[in-house]
Amino acid sequence: MVSSTAQPPATKRLAGRTALVTGGSRGIGRAIAERLGREGARVGVHFGGDATAAKDTATAIEAAGGTAFTVQARLGKAGDAEGLWSAFDAQADGLDILVNNAGVNGGQVRPAEVTPEAFDHLFAVNTKAPFFITQQGLSRLRDGGRIINVSSGLTRGGAAPDLLAYAMTKGAIDVFTMTLAKELGARAITVNAVAPGVVDTDMNADWLRASAEAQAGVSAASPLGRVGVPDDIAGVAAFLASEDSRWVTGQWIDATGGALF
Template identity: 45%
Template sequence: MQTNSKIALVTGGSRGLGKNAALSIARKGIDVILTYRTQKEEAEATVAAIEQIGGRAVALPLDTSTVNTFDAFAQSVQNALKDKWNRESFDFLVNNAGIGIYASFVQTTEEQFDTLYNIHFKGVFFLTQKLLPLLADQGGIINLSTGLARFATPGYAAYASMKGAIETFTKYLAKELGARGIKANVVAPGAIETDFGGGAVRDNASLNTFLASATALGRVGVADDIGGVIAFLCTEDARWINAQRIEASGGMFL
């Protein structure tokens, strides 16, 4: 079946910000390929929710930390595009999948560092490279960063450093892919109430209160505060936004 819909690929779309982004994108009339690592049932529930609002979606397994699986994943994307949309390309890549590890700089182990590096920088770098032949001209790439790349909160030295690398990488994507009309931007959430990083912001009342007090709008964020920003960057209204870092933090640590 042929469709004129745009298609976005969202990594880590089974829960949290990725799920919210996938649903927000679908509400813009854009179809979705979403990935999951272990949460297959949650991913299928997201697909069902997208279909319920009239969109089309598929869920594919992907471990973004394992580069040697990317060839097989790209083939799975190609197959899904052909089978579901009769297309050879998709339009937007949202590099959202990630984890949080809280550890002071002094206590950060090499294993923790490597885990964060593989998921948040190396995986994003090479997954984007691998999927580039399937990304349509005039399309877009949205990479997820963090407010912690602008301000420093103890415990996130390794995580925030990877995101700082992503912000630089995004500028290079914009520069090198501009000839194809492909835009590349960063969305940098502030503190968000999800299960990210073990749910610390959501479940630790004193941390939540502190972060809310440091935010101009007087509360921490929720997933609904972020998904719409990502979805906006997948629309024609955002066509002239390129190589930008858009922080969605409610005004943290101003």
């Protein structure tokens, strides 16, 4: 599989800023956390249950010359936002960049087979948690800050039926993004969503990495002729976190490699 692995030079354009990346220990979240660290931010790496993966991410950030700390909170449960911010406050005195990345897809399930319990869990983790994490984080987020929500290309390209419930959770995130941008503009806080397509992560490993046919099909969907990798999404997030994006807010950024053309 052709991939993009080149690391950009460290510009330190986020020096002096503190970031929190939910779900920052693996996949897209880890790539974003590492990129923000290389750009100079002090990064809070949130994780749900895998402390080893979170520590590995923090160690990688520090090995590249950055600073990081870990934040544990199991999302989708009562008190998740409160627990997250309590853990964060013990290690930081404010926030400049919030990346709502943590999410689950629930697997590929036909609409007729989605259970109420599975539906509720998807919305609890993917929609309710970022809403209340953000709500409770606004008192910590400094003026001129950045909120970056990870959406999905499925909300614009039309979801496969077996990912309908998942796509609905991300559709809610799109509305959240556009509306919150209007609410926070007076504080010079921008709010944007980055929408990946299929990305080569553990979440997609069971069908993508195991099938040359699947890899070929996904690659063919992009004019760039390859499957996306986490660093592709991290680059977009780094732009949205930077001062360069100060005039961009309320936007849904297509990061599908052109697959929606």
